[in-house]
Amino acid sequence: MNCRDAEPLLHARLDNELDVASAITVDRHLSECRACAAQYTALVNLQKEIAARQPGYTLPPKLEGKLASRFTEKATLLAWLWSRPWQSAPTVVGVAASIVLLMIFLPRMRTAGSTNIIAAEILDNHLRALQPGHLFDVESSDQHTVKPWFQGKTDFSPPVPDLTNDGFILVGGRLEVIHQQPAAAIVYKRRQHVISLYASSSPGAEGKFVLQELGGYHLLHWSHGEMSYWAVSDVAAADLRDFASLIDGAAGNGR
Amino acid sequence: MRSAYNLARWLVRNGDDAEDIVQEAFLKAFKAIDSFRGGDARVWMLSIVRNTAMNFLRKRKPDVTMDLDQLEPSDRSPNPEQALLEQSRREQVRRAIARLEPEFREALVLREIEGLSYKEIAAVLEIPAGTVMSRLSRARQRLLNELAPAEEVRHELP
Structure with missing residues (x-):
């Protein structure tokens, strides 16, 4: 991909309008081309600036x-x-x-509510992590290696259950910051599909699994006790649901 | 309703006219209710607002003034610190958007303020989604050129 092809796509990337394959192609170009990367950063900042200044007019x-x-x-x-x-x-x-x-x-649900902003952040993060060399800080299929790695890095201990028998293979973990909060990202694989699980300490409404679809990916969000979880992957929604309830069960048992 | 007013206001750049347009658009929507073919009511309503505003602009003389709050230059303020206030930066952003050509302005407002998807914007403006993308690209490039210098000045200040 050259810069001329990339330029308009930067906007579609910024607006989360690209399919996954194109998003990855654009991201690859961004990692190789300094000029486009600078332009993209400028666009991200512009979008944030407009959002922060709230230039919209309210109804008299x-x-x-x-x-x-x-x-x-x-x-x-x-x-x-x-x-x-x-x-x-x-x-x-x-x-x-x-x-x-x-x-x-009727007052419309704001489409850009904070949950959706976080969802977009999570998906961006997951997509970025899929790039070569970005997936792990700690690479291991052993829960007793991955779980202790987070000690001292987060003020909570994320659930890292062994789900091999359920068809979800633990592959590693990394530390992330999502919405200004430290988050443990645990990576599992379901066949060839990568699942990122994000755990952070922010209490929310308990017991509800909220599924959404964004750019061909499924995102599942739920809370348990003092913790919030997001699972994101391109696996089928049903698989992601199974995965989430296994994780939720494990979190309940302190594994 | 808030979206309807916001869009009208950005299109005609004047609060009183925007109010008239919203009222007229709602009446039109009511009369044309049986032409509503399902789908997104918000997109449908916004396209009526836009058509109403376009008709209005065609009739309006080109030299009609914009709102004062959009013309008030914050950078003319004698106190440079004053210019740094949140409010003036908002006005700066508003003025930069208001100065965009209408076709770039409407695409940008629908995307950045109303949070519509390309598909929804394409439906309101009756243009292909690819055109939405290129208009946003042009609009943002202009805003970057207009707003970036102010950003730099801000950082250089002691």
Whole structure:
């Protein structure tokens, strides 16, 4: 890949719009080309700068009130139409209208919530780690080598269970910083697929496994006690779920 | 609703006009509700806002002023420390975005402020996703040129 091909793709990479193969190709170019790497850093900083300055405009409360009262009038009218069974056409339109307007008016979940920011960070980190020579700080299939390696490096002891019998092979670990928090990244393999497990000490809502898909990868997030976990891989969602519940079980038993 | 106002405001660069556009767009949306073919209601609404704003801009004379808060030059401030305040940096970012050509500005606002994906932006602007990428590329390059010097000045200050 040359710089001219890379330039527009830097933006797609920045916006997490690339498929995994292209992302890896771009990352490889970035590791080889200083000019593009500098440009990419500048773009990352620009994006952060814009996000930090919050240049967006907020809705004036007066306008919100005006729109809401108008909406209520219409909604009342629609409800009235709806109550008349012979008016079948307006009923359909009315119901559709209410649904659409509710979708617009109800406060939307912010798409760029902090969980999503962390998810993007995690995936970036995982992709970066897949580059040659980036996968481990400690390379071992022995849980008694990997687990103690984190002593003194993190203020928690990450779960490093032996899951060989379940088809997940331990291959090593490394220390990462995710969202300004030290995190233990434990690497397992499922056949040829690499799974990164990130453990960090930040309590969250317990018991819920939240699965999301990002650029062809699956990310699974859950919390247990004082710990938060993220698992990311290109394995099937079901496999990742199995993996997560095994890890969660092991964490419960202090392994 | 917040997204609708934000987009309108960036397109017409004036708060009062943006309010009119949002109201008009909501009325239009209501009348055209049966043309809604499913999919993302937000994308649908934003494209109505954009069309309304475009019609408005076509009618508006080109010399109409922008908002004061966007023209107020923070760097004219007599006190250089004043210029470092968060607020003025925000205004600086806002002015840099406001100065972009409309086609670059709308793509950038939808991406960086509204957090839309390329596919969603492509749907709102009715252009291919590849064009979204190249417009973002041009928009960001301009912002880098505009904003980078200020960044350097900031670091050089004692």
